[in-house]
Amino acid sequence: MSLRLLKTVWGESLSDKPLQEYPRPQFERKSYVNLNGYWDYAITKSDAIPANFDGKILVPFSPESILSGVNRQLKPNEYLYYRTIFTLPKGFTRDIVLLNFGAVDQVCDVYVNGVHIGHHEGGYNSFSMDITFALAEVDNELLVRVRDFTDTSYHTCGKQSTRRGGMWYTPQSGIWQTVWLESVPAQYISGMRITPDFDKAQVTIEADCNFDEPITVKVFDGDKEIAQNDGVGTVTIAFPNGKFKPWTPENPHLYNLKVISRRDWVESYFGMRKFGCEKVGNYYRLMLNNKPYFHNGLLDQGYYSDGLYTAPSDEALIFDITTAKELGFNMLRKHIKVEPARWYYHCDRLGMLVWQDMPSGGTRQNKMATLYLPFIGMNKLSDTNYRRNSRASEKSRNQYVEEYAEMINQLYNCVSIAMWVPFNEGWGQFDANKIAALTKDLDNTRTVDHASGWHDQGGGDIKSLHVYFKKVKLPKEKRRAICLTEFGGYSFKDDSHSFNPESTYSYKKFATLHEFNRGIKELYERDVIAHISKGLSATVYTQLTDVEDEVNGLLTYDRKVLKVDGELMRTINSKVNLQRLAELLEKSKGV
Numbered sequence: 001m002s003l004r005l006l007k008t009v010w011g012e013s014l015s016d017k018p019l020q021e022y023p024r025p026q027f028e029r030k031s032y033v034n035l036n037g038y039w040d041y042a043i044t045k046s047d048a049i050p051a052n053f054d055g056k057i058l059v060p061f062s063p064e065s066i067l068s069g070v071n072r073q074l075k076p077n078e079y080l081y082y083r084t085i086f087t088l089p090k091g092f093t094r095d096i097v098l099l100n101f102g103a104v105d106q107v108c109d110v111y112v113n114g115v116h117i118g119h120h121e122g123g124y125n126s127f128s129m130d131i132t133f134a135l136a137e138v139d140n141e142l143l144v145r146v147r148d149f150t151d152t153s154y155h156t157c158g159k160q161s162t163r164r165g166g167m168w169y170t171p172q173s174g175i176w177q178t179v180w181l182e183s184v185p186a187q188y189i190s191g192m193r194i195t196p197d198f199d200k201a202q203v204t205i206e207a208d209c210n211f212d213e214p215i216t217v218k219v220f221d222g223d224k225e226i227a228q229n230d231g232v233g234t235v236t237i238a239f240p241n242g243k244f245k246p247w248t249p250e251n252p253h254l255y256n257l258k259v260i261s262r263r264d265w266v267e268s269y270f271g272m273r274k275f276g277c278e279k280v281g282n283y284y285r286l287m288l289n290n291k292p293y294f295h296n297g298l299l300d301q302g303y304y305s306d307g308l309y310t311a312p313s314d315e316a317l318i319f320d321i322t323t324a325k326e327l328g329f330n331m332l333r334k335h336i337k338v339e340p341a342r343w344y345y346h347c348d349r350l351g352m353l354v355w356q357d358m359p360s361g362g363t364r365q366n367k368m369a370t371l372y373l374p375f376i377g378m379n380k381l382s383d384t385n386y387r388r389n390s391r392a393s394e395k396s397r398n399q400y401v402e403e404y405a406e407m408i409n410q411l412y413n414c415v416s417i418a419m420w421v422p423f424n425e426g427w428g429q430f431d432a433n434k435i436a437a438l439t440k441d442l443d444n445t446r447t448v449d450h451a452s453g454w455h456d457q458g459g460g461d462i463k464s465l466h467v468y469f470k471k472v473k474l475p476k477e478k479r480r481a482i483c484l485t486e487f488g489g490y491s492f493k494d495d496s497h498s499f500n501p502e503s504t505y506s507y508k509k510f511a512t513l514h515e516f517n518r519g520i521k522e523l524y525e526r527d528v529i530a531h532i533s534k535g536l537s538a539t540v541y542t543q544l545t546d547v548e549d550e551v552n553g554l555l556t557y558d559r560k561v562l563k564v565d566g567e568l569m570r571t572i573n574s575k576v577n578l579q580r581l582a583e584l585l586e587k588s589k590g591v
Contacts, residue, residue, distance in 0.1 A: 102177020247271030252351030297331030328573025362428030
């Protein structure tokens with residue numbers, strides 16, 4: 001099979017110091033040293049640190065990607081080593097130096113100047129390590145050792161597969177988000193939890209500090225300070241006269257935030273919004289700011305033809321979001337992947353709702369349970385049969401819960417995230433009702449799709465439907481909103497921008513762009529617009545971009561061609577977003 005190496009326009013102009021933007025916009029300090037760039041790398045069969053390295057790799061791109069300069073797959077029985085030398089700028093060090101990783105897939109150990117700093121498991125969540133005690137005055141050697149079992153173990157791996165093809169993609173490994181240093185005082189603010197209360201016109205900040213002294217929190221509208229308050233640990237600030245500007249996708253207003261202690265300070269932001277699910281008229285609806293709001297979205301896998309999991313630039317992240325928004329969509333379902341913090345920041349500031357999936361894991365799927373039986377209607381199998389559901393190992397289930405809780409806590413402050421999706425189509429699903437309850441314990445400000453597609457255990461806030469190959473028929477549902485969480489998958493293959501010339505994976509193929517666009521129009525009219533007044537509350541079309549063998553994107557994999565007619569898509573979405581919702585509101589006035 002001859003696979004084509006496709007580059008995005010951003011990958012074509014890549015510098016040797018990629019992704020230099022501050023990686024954590026909701027918790028920002030002025031102290032910042034970016035370590036992205038060329039590092040030494042080696043792939044070996046031994047856990048012993050190699051005497052010689054194989055060459056250079058461009059961090060933070062994984063070795064499997066084009067942009068890394070390596071283009072080699074790490075196998076489950078191999079070790080990947082990284083090495084770089086850094087010198088701290090003069091005046092940088094205060095009391096503590098923290099080394100931060102956006103994400104490393106899957107298991108890693110970190111060494112500084114030969115001293116083992118720490119161990120981390122989980123390829124999607126960020127982590128920090130205190131390296132102060134191991135630092136030298138001038139040159140410092142940073143070494144990272146990685147193992148990636150992909151889908152040969154129970155670890156979280158998403159849609160990566162050692163046997164890629166169809167809806168399963170090239171595995172990627174190692175460092176795939178920004179690596180950076182910051183310096184803090186001995187008594188510092190290590191994190192915070194921001195909770196807007198829409199109904200009470202206030203916001204609460206719970207600061208995680210290693211000291212008991214008061215902190216000061218200031219709220220700004222632009223550059224203008226509008227409110228402040230002091231407290232130890234937790235601070236609540238009310239908006240003057242109870243007035244504020246709500247956050248919506250149409251008007252994504254953000255307030256700036258400063259949290260200040262006697263020795264430390266960080267900058268952040270938040271938006272005043274409220275998510276929920278309530279009965280409006282005859283049906284349960286998803287709510288935004290106490291009003292029914294139709295979530296009109298796209299499935300977004302977050303893969304790039306040249307960087308795999310890693311966007312080649314900040315502009316590439318922005319492009320995907322703005323393209324979806326310009327086409328009239330107001331939501332992206334981030335599918336089986338966690339993005340860098342900057343992606344959520346851009347959704348926050350540009351106005352794009354997010355449904356956040358938990359990346360899947362567990363041992364190899366039982367395709368009878370996750371693929372074949374659901375398509376003949378057996379889509380409500382119990383998820384307490386751990387062996388059938390690829391979760392026989394208690395360690396696997398415990399690790400899932402730990403990583404899922406980490407993901408929610410790390411993304412809790414993101415304004416745009418409206419829904420958590422712990423399981424998709426039964427992949428590694430277990431105890432979904434308990435996981436839904438855990439989700440609400442961790443975050444009761446958002447809705448939950450406890451089992452996207454199947455196997456429905458009756459929990460969560462929505463009845464989640466995946467419908468391909470047939471017409472949509474809405475079920476009766478007494479207490480949850482009905483949402484079409486995957487549908488479509490229509491394809492037109494642009495041969496000059498396809499990853500695999502020998503494959504066309506999709507749910508319905510069209511020979512011409514004209515037929516492709518007509519098919520999308522007819523699909524939306526039949527399966528979406530006609531059903532909004534009958535209780536349909538959200539849709540997720542498959543999908544934003546082509547991904548490897550899949551050619552069912554509105555954009556090609558390299559983002560160079562928009563296959564859907566933009567004006568047609570905007571016209572369709574104007575009916576999905578406005579016309580049917582207006583009718584619903586009019587009908588519900590007397591209820």
